[in-house]
Amino acid sequence: GQQLNQSPQSMFIQEGEDVSMNCTSSSIFNTWLWYKQDPGEGPVLLIALYKAGELTSNGRLTAQFGITRKDSFLNISASIPSDVGIYFCAGETDGKGGSEKLVFGKGTKLTVNP
């Protein structure tokens, strides 16, 4: 089945540092999404990417959809303690019956030291 390879698995950084994480896949996705998950909560959408090559920002977050539609990166600039959490990439595919399903990466666990 379709799989997303997300790296790194975990990161330990100092407050104020920039962070970069990425996802690759052997499959093409229509849409690429980046989510953040806090403990005991559901995934919360950070950035959605719809076009190959698209570069999108959301505050201190920047993400790009690879030109081949098989990869994406997420950058966080000037990290702060509340950036702590698990970041997931997800690819959206055409599901049966018109319902679009998501395939998730394994996540990057971010720890920010004050």
Place this chain on the structure above:
Amino acid sequence: EPEVTQTPSHQVTQMGQEVILRCVPISNHLYFYWYRQILGQKVEFLVSFYNNEISEKSEIFDDQFSVERPDGSNFTLKIRSTKLEDSAMYFCASNQGGYTFGSGTRLTVV
């Protein structure tokens, strides 16, 4: 902002018991989903639901699982006879031009 609401937030059940996890999707959304996340692992697709029927289900969604939208508001996931390996976070989501996830139900099977 509209939310997807899930209840209960935590359920503990004996192995072999039936459980029903409940969700109230966003009212004008048409596509509904259940996803599962075993502790420390990635989120996995279970089933999608549209127009009062299952659109697609994964290999995980075997005969022990069923979904229902009994009253036009609630969307439920039933596990008929729980196993230890069903312990996980279960997330409901609805989609209408963009996914919204609920906060999840943590199911613990003992």
